[in-house]
Structures are given as structure tokens and as C-alpha cells.
Amino acid sequence: MLVFKQLTLENFGPYFGKQKLIFPSKKGVIIIRGKNGRGKTTIMNALRFVLFGSVKLSGRKNIDLVQYLNIISKTKGNFRYKVILDIELDGKSYEITRLLSPKPGLLCPETINDYQFPEALIKETTESGEQKVLIDSEVKRILNQIMDEHVARFYLFDGELLKEYESQLMGEQDVGAAKIKEGIENILGVPILKNACEQIDVCLDQYSRNFELIIQSNKETEKLGIAITTANTKRESCKIDVQELNSDLSEIRNELSQIQNKLENSILNQEAIKEQAKLQKDIENFNKKIEEKKEQRISELRSTWKGLLSPILQAKKGEINSEIKNSNQIISEREKREKYIEELKTSLNNNRCKLCNQLLDTEASLNLKEQLDKCDCDDLSDSDLKITKDLLLTLQNQSKYIDDFTKDNSTEKICIIESEIREIQTKLLFAKKDLEDTNQEVESMSLSLSEYQSLIDQRDLLKKKEKSSTDGLEKTQKTIKEIEENVKKLEIQLNHVSNDGEVENAKRQRDFVTQLRDLVQNGISQYQNDLKKRVEIDATSLFIKLSDEKEYNKLKINENYGLEIIHKDGEVIPLRSSGYEHLVAFSLIGALHKNAPLQGPLFMDTSFGRLDQENSQNLIRVLPELSEQVILLVHDREIDEERIRGLIPSAIKAKYQIERVSSRESKLKLIEDNV
């Protein structure tokens, strides 16, 4: 069992001075949260540095280690940085230190050549509590046991680098794939068995030689013994030839594979150039659309102020209408009264009632006069009437103005246009990022015509060499077979001639070891197959928990431990999304952890970026199953912490925040410790 206890960074990347990350010893998840550019990936790279002495990123390129020197430290004249990792391995405590420091005598180193190679130093804490410095061979052994560099990405998982890794695993002829396969088998314990087989081969050699010596020392079998030894010597020489031819062939095939890759890339390059042109066109279109939308916005903004006022004017219209009603009422009453006065006056002038046409007596006339006087007293003055009429006109104009003003004046259009601009701007941003990536891709793959032709020539030459080596190999193997047949015949003759018990005994011993070697070899191949089967079963089981696509029901392992998704109808899913690449990788990670003789921690940087909500939730649920120590490096918007707590409430053991001090300095702050 491997447990990370503490990581100390000193002037590494943005971490100025000495800063510590203490990993709780209890099984669970540790969250390290920080914004982009604050130093999450630097933590992973510090681990790569301390474990492997180098930082290898995409394209299998090494990053210049000088770049990790903290700038503040550099300006203060300190050109050294150090990473210390405290671990517990199978119950023993070790402290691994790696230091990058200038060559002696150099005060201002500039390039990596001015620095000493950062050798690892490991101290073992003994039972008495003392620290013992380990010798080089022990250091190498411990580092190999902890983590194989070729599969480190499965333990120091960087979501952004996964695609390249997956493609290596799926390409069965690739040299990188073979190394990764070897690395995976290292983790799974295959080398122990292979070493055992090599030791048996050494024994077999000794027993064979012993057998030959015994035959030669016996007078009856001396001649046969010499013939057998000569044949065996020839066979051994042929075997050496086979080894050399195999080694040549392997080199030729490696070279061929590299050239083939370059040629394929140049074909891919055509695709990338097409993609580049498409993205450039997209960007042009997006820019054009944004300009069009901005023009629309200018035009719309010309009347937006009306939309802003419409609600308030609509409200005012209610008040205006009520005033119009009042004014109309006053004017209408005035008109009624005028008509009544006119009737009274006419009745009095004619001394006859205008309504009933009867003559007025004195009393009725007096009564009408009284009413007439009263009306005159109550009446609105003409000037007031005019004011009221003017007011009415103004109010009516205002009401009509509001009707015209509020017609078709909404603020919705501008909101829609702004939202459309934002949407196109987001698409533009993504297209620019994709174009940047594609430009890099095109640049890295670009070949001139002469380079292309030279590669074709090299490939043809290598193919000829491959053919010649293969023929040589076949011929030598045939010779070995013939020699072995011959040796068999000689040994049959030997059986007839010799009755010596010593010869019999030596032969039995040799045959026994031969059988043992064959048995172990078969065992290894059986173990490798079983291992693959177990990894396939465990990876499938995890994948089903992770994936929300119920029609994908299996993962199938290939020769290099690459995994293919199998649809429930048995078909292989040919093109899987980035999100699914992640899910497959997580499944393999979990299966490797489960089957490895050495269980270890798992670091995951920006792992949720390409997963949708449902798959992210599934991944959170299985996190505790992936490893006993899971360290999540996440940025603020990547995943909602409450969601993690809701799904795996008791699994979070500690939380760190990477805080910004300045653009050149970050600090690690423990903000929650649940142990």
C-alpha cells in the first residue's frame, strides 16, 4: 500500500518559500480548489518532478525545468527549488527529495545546462525513528515500485492530456503503446514472473552444460557428447543471431512506426488544414454576424429610450384619462345649464312655459326668475370654461401622444439582440481556441514536399531491411530447429550407447528444468490473459456505473490495455466523445488500482471539464472506489462543492484553497480538515 503523507514545495512554480500540502491518512477525497493559473497543475508537475526528475506533457515533450523556478525567488538571487514527498510504502516511511540547483560556481544560471541533474535522494525512517539515506540502487527500486513513468498519467490524471494517451493505447503498433503496456504490466506485477523465468533460463543453461560435460567425460559417449556440444554451441550462436536480428527488427519497426506516424500525420495534416480553413471561415462569419448584430443594436437603441418610458407613460395615461373625464363632465354640465337658462329666459320673455306652453301667472314668473338668478350665481365663468377646455385639449393631446409613443416600443428586442451577441461571442471564443489548437497541430505536423519524399524513401528502405531481417530470422530459426532435431537424434543414439547412471541423472535434471521453464512461460502468458480479463471486467463494471448511456454495456480490452466501448448489439463504438474518453480512462484507472499489487493515491486535475452534469455526478459517486486516496484539483466553476458533499457526504477528508498573493505567488491554505 502506497500512501502520500505530505508534499513540500520550495520555490517551485508560483509557490514562493516553503509550502506544505498534508494529506490526511484516512481513506477519502481531498479537494484542492483554485482559479485558473493559480498552480493546480503545478502541484501535479511537482509530483512528476520529484518522482521522475522531469515533467513530460503533451506530445511526450519534456518541459524545461528552469521554468518552474519561482520568479520572486529568482529576483532575490536564489536559483534553487526543491520538492519533498513524504510517503508510506508497505508500512515503511520514506522521504523523497529532488532539488534543482545550479552547477557549483555558477551564480546566475540561465539554461538547464547550467544546472546539476536533479538526482532523487530517499531517506528511510527506521523503526527507531532515525533517518537512513538509501543507496542509488535502492532509490531506483523504490521509485520504480511507486510509479511507472509511462503510466503516471493514470495516477496523476490530467484531463487535458488524456486524448493523446488514449490514442497511443489504441494504436497497437505504436512504440509508445508498447511502453505503456509494459508500464501497466509493471504496476500489475508481471515483471516479477518474467524475472523468475529468466532465472530458470540461467539454471537451464547450467544443467545443459553439466549434461554435456558428463557425456564428454565418458569414453563410450565422448564422440556423441562432442557432437551434441558442437550442435548446442551452434544453436546458442544461432540464438544470439536471433536475438540480434530481433533487436534489429525491433529497431527497424520502431523507426518504421515513427516514419509511418509522420506520414499519417501529414495526411492528417490535410484534415487539420481543412479544419483550420473551416475555423477561419467560422471566425470570419461570427465576426460578421457580431458586426451585423451591433448595427441592429445601434438601430434598436435609438428607440430603446421609448421602451424605457412606456410603462411610466402608460401609468400616467390612467391619470390623464381620469382628468379628461372630469373636464368633459364639467363642460357637459355647463352646456346643460346653458340650455336650461336659455329655456328659462325664453319662457319669461314669452310669458309662456316652454315645456308645457301654458301662460305664466305671477307666481310662476317669480319662481322662474328666482331659478334664473340661482343658475347665474352657480355658473362657471367663461374664462374658467376656457381654461377647462384648454386643459381638456392638452390632456387629449397627451393621451394621444402616449398612445402613439407606446405603440411598438418594447425593450424585448434589445434584450434579444444582446443575448444573440453574447451567444455569438461565446461561439467565437471557442472557435478561436480551436483554431489556436489546430494551428499548433498543423505547425507540428507540417512537412515540405522534399521532407515527405525523403520519408517515403526512408520507409521503403526500412521495409527492405525489415524483409531482409525477417528472412534472416526465419532462416536462423529454421537452422535452430534443424539443430534441435539433430540434437534429439544424437540424444536417442546416446540412450542406446550409454548405460551410465550419471549421464541419465544429468539428462533428467536438464529435462526437468526445461519443463519447468516451459511451465512458467505458459503461466506468465496465462497470467497476462487473466489479468487483462480481470481489468476488462472491473473496468466494465465501473464504466456501467459512470456512463448514463444504457446501450453501452461493455468495455473490451486490447493487447495494449486500451479499451473499446461495446454497444449492447455487440458493435464497437468507433468515434467516442471527449467526455466518453474520460469515462473510459477513469474506468481503466479504477480497474488498474483494483488489480495492482501496490495500491496507491490518485490525483485528478480538471477532470470534470468535459463531462456533462449526469456523468460528473456518476464520477463523484465512484470516486471513493477508484482509490483509497483521491486528490481532486478543481477550479471554482468546474464543480459545485455542495454537489460533491451531497453525493459522497462523509468521503471529503480535507480541503485546500490555492490563494492568490500576486500574479507570481500563490499560497496553499488548509480550510477544512475532517480527520
Next chain:
Amino acid sequence: MVTIGLTTDADHIINELKDHFGFGSSSDMALFAFSYAVRNNLPRVPISGTQTKWGTSTFNVTDFEMIINICYPDNEEDLVTVFRDLIHAGIFKINEIMRDNPDLKISDIIS
């Protein structure tokens, strides 16, 4: 000819706001600021030391006169002065909001 003036500060701010929100001209921005002030019943800002920015022909006089008459029926002051003061009130307030939220959009203001 009747003119409308802005203080140096207001002139500077109105140009910034115009560019930020994507208005076609400063007069469009001014009308928006005026409407914002009316809609939010902002108090008029006492102004001194303005410099001529627009002639009244830049704007539809009927519009701002009508709106001021409708929304401020008790107003007895010169309508152009009220219009100018409300433009100032609007741009200063929008600028204040934008200081707290530099990504402010027109849709945020009108919603």
C-alpha cells in the same frame, strides 16, 4: 437658437457610456439617460458650467416637452433646462452602477 450643454465630466462619461453600450451617437445615449432618470424618478442634478453639446434640433422637442409635461405636471421651469438636468442625473446614476458592475449591459438596466 436653444442649445443643450453638458458639464465636462458628463461629456466624458456620456462618451464612455455610448461606447460601452454600443449606442450610435451620444444624443441617443443622452435620450436613454433622460428616460432612465424619468423612469426612476431621479432628482434633478444641480448643474453649472456646461458647454454646448447639442442644438435642440438634435432632439425631437415635442418628445421631451411632452414627456416632461406628462411626468412632471407641476413643473414651472424651462423645459430645456429640465431636460438637460435629467440627462445629467441619468448618466451620473448609470455611471455609478457601472462602477460596481463593469460588465453592465443595457438589458440589465432596462429589465
